Amino acid sequence: MAMAGMSRPSGRRRPPPASGLQATGAAVTFTRVLFGLKKFVSYFLMPLPFCLGVLIIGLWFLLRRHRTRPRLGRTLVLTGLGLLLLFSQNRVSVWLLRPLEQTYPALPEFHPGDTLPAALQRVRYIIVLGGGNKDEAGVAASNRLSANSLSRLTEAVRLWRMLPDRRLIVSGPGNPGAPTHADVLAEAAVSMGVPAERIIRIDTAHDTEEEAGAVKKLIANAPAALVTSAWHLPRAAALFRQAGVDILPCPADFLALVDPQLRWTDLDFDVDGLERSSLAIRERIGYLWVWLRGKI
Numbered sequence: 436m437a438m439a440g441m442s443r444p445s446g447r448r449r450p451p452p453a454s455g456l457q458a459t460g461a462a463v464t465f466t467r468v469l470f471g472l473k474k475f476v477s478y479f480l481m482p483l484p485f486c487l488g489v490l491i492i493g494l495w496f497l498l499r500r501h502r503t504r505p506r507l508g509r510t511l512v513l514t515g516l517g518l519l520l521l522f523s524q525n526r527v528s529v530w531l532l533r534p535l536e537q538t539y540p541a542l543p544e545f546h547p548g549d550t551l552p553a554a555l556q557r558v559r560y561i562i563v564l565g566g567g568n569k570d571e572a573g574v575a576a577s578n579r580l581s582a583n584s585l586s587r588l589t590e591a592v593r594l595w596r597m598l599p600d601r602r603l604i605v606s607g608p609g610n611p612g613a614p615t616h617a618d619v620l621a622e623a624a625v626s627m628g629v630p631a632e633r634i635i636r637i638d639t640a641h642d643t644e645e646e647a648g649a650v651k652k653l654i655a656n657a658p659a660a661l662v663t664s665a666w667h668l669p670r671a672a673a674l675f676r677q678a679g680v681d682i683l684p685c686p687a688d689f690l691a692l693v694d695p696q697l698r699w700t701d702l703d704f705d706v707d708g709l710e711r712s713s714l715a716i717r718e719r720i721g722y723l724w725v726w727l728r729g730k731i
Contacts, residue, residue, distance in 0.1 A: 477717060477720045477721070477724075480716065480720060481713050481716060481717060482518070482519065482522035482709060482712050482713050482716065483519070483522075483709060483713065485518070486515045486516075486518045486519040486522070487515070487519075488515075489511050489512075489514055489515035489518070490511070490512055490515035490516065490519075492511050493507075493508045493509070493510070493511025493512035493513075493514070493515060494508065494512060495508070496508030496511065497509065497512065519709075520704055522708070522709055522712035522713075523704040523705060523706070523708045523709045523712070524702075524703075524704050524708055525700065525701050525702065525703050525704075525705065525707070525708045526701050526702065527708065527712065528691075528707075528708040528709070528710075528711035528712040528715070529691045529693060529701075529711060531711065531712050531715035531716070532666055532690060532691040532711045532712070532714060532715040533691040533693070535665070535666040535667075535668075535669055535691075535715060535718055536665035536666050536686065536689055536690070536691050538665075538668060538669045538672075538684075539665070539668055539669075539672070539684040539685075539686050540686075541665070541686055541689070542555070542590075542594070542685055542686075545593075545597050549597075551597055551598075554683050555594070555597075555598070555660065555683060556598075557658050558598070558601065558658045558659050558660045558683055559601060559602070559654070559657040559658055559659065560601060560602050560603075560604055560635075560654050560657060560658075560659035560660070561591050561594055561595055561598070561601055561602070561603050561604065561659065561660045561662060562591075562604045562606070562650060562659050562660065562661050562662060562682075563587050563588055563591040563603065563604065563605050563606065563620060563662050563663075564587065564606055564607075564643065564646060564661070564662070564663040564667070564671060565584060565605070565606045565607025565608075565616045565617065565620065565646075566580075566581050566583035566584035566587055566607075566663075566664065566688075567580075567581040567583065567584055567607075567616065568580045568581060568584060568607075568616055568619045568620075569581075570610060570613040570614070575623075575626065576619045576620075576622035576623040576626060577623040577626055577627070579619055580619060580620070580623055582688075583664050583688050584616075584620065585623070586664070586687050586688035587662050587663055587664060587687045587688055588605075588620055588623055588624060588627075589627075589687070590662050590685065590687035590688075591603060591624075591660075591662040591685075591687075592624060592627045592628070592629060594660055594662070594685065595629055595633075596628070599633075601633075602633055602634070602635055603624060603629055603633055603634045603635070604634075604635045604636075604637060604650065604653070604654075604659070605617045605620035605621050605624065605634060605635070605636055605637070606620075606636075606637040606638075606640055606646050606649070606650075607619075607620065607637075607638065607640075608638055608639065608640070608641055609638065615636070615638035616638070617636040617637055617638040618636065618638070621634045621636055635653065637649045637650065637653070643667075643670065643671050643674050644674050644725065644730060647671075647674045647675045647677070647678035647680060648678055650675065650678070650680055651675075651678045651679050651680050654680070656679075656681060657681070658681040658682070658683065659680065659681065659682055659683070660682070660683045660685045661675055661680075661682040661683065661684055661685060662685045662687055663686070663687065663688075664686070664687060664688035664690075665686035665687065665688060665689045665690075665691075666688075666690060666691070666714050666715065666718055667718060668684050668686050669718070669722065670718055670721050670722045670725065670731075672684045673722070673725070673731040674725060674730060674731060677730055677731050690710075690711055690714070691711060
């Protein structure tokens with residue numbers, strides 16, 4: 436019999452306070468807003484949009500009916516054109532991107548019977564970070580991968596062949612109604628000889644920071660090789676280490692390799708140079724973003 440003034444304990448677990456759920460939802464929404472804002476701002480700081488924006492503003496000043504500030508217009512037009520040429524120049528773009536790619540040394544060529552470095556022998560997983568793909572039907576998975584993704588996966592499979600008892604982790608979400616990027620990477624890896632049962636998929640992480648958290652939950656303290664583009668590896672390695680993942684950085688997809696001798700093509704202005712400059716600036720903005728948020 437229950438005593439007067441005392442309530443009988445209930446077997447049901449009390450739901451969390453509504454205020455706590457609201458706070459969590461607000462935090463997630465705020466994080467998503469910041470993420471979208473970062474994407475928006477960083478896009479317009481890329482060389483091509485930035486230079487085109489400066490050019491358009493300069494032309495607007497030049498073409499105004501009263502032409503109140505023609506000198507400013509000319510200055511902006513010349514600045515936009517000059518920066519666009521500068522970022523498109525091959526040697527300049529290599530100079531911008533190469534320091535990122537040289538942060539971690541490339542792994543050498545391995546042959547059957549070679550003794551692998553101790554740091555590589557101890558890894559239990561090989562992580563491949565996603566880099567995008569197309570969703571064209573009837574095209575092999577390896578041909579749907581972006582150049583970045585294919586290069587990353589090729590390096591990961593090269594390491595797996597030297598360590599065939601390790602597990603391969605592939606990562607990347609997908610568009611609605613289409614296979615996830617992790618699925619496309621896994622399909623391509625199988626076509627390269629990796630057994631499907633040796634592959635683990637992570638298809639809910641939308642950026643490198645989320646990938647680091649998902650991998651930490653998956654492998655805990657097990658050592659892993661982290662394979663991504665050489666220019667992306669400084670930021671990725673910092674985020675994974677901040678998440679507590681024991682990684683061996685393994686760079687791939689080098690875009691700023693140089694020949695010992697200067698070639699006339701090094702003096703070219705082309706879209707490859709513009710792409711390298713864009714990657715170099717984007718990675719530095721990304722690194723600054725996570726640093727300002729205290730994530731590294």
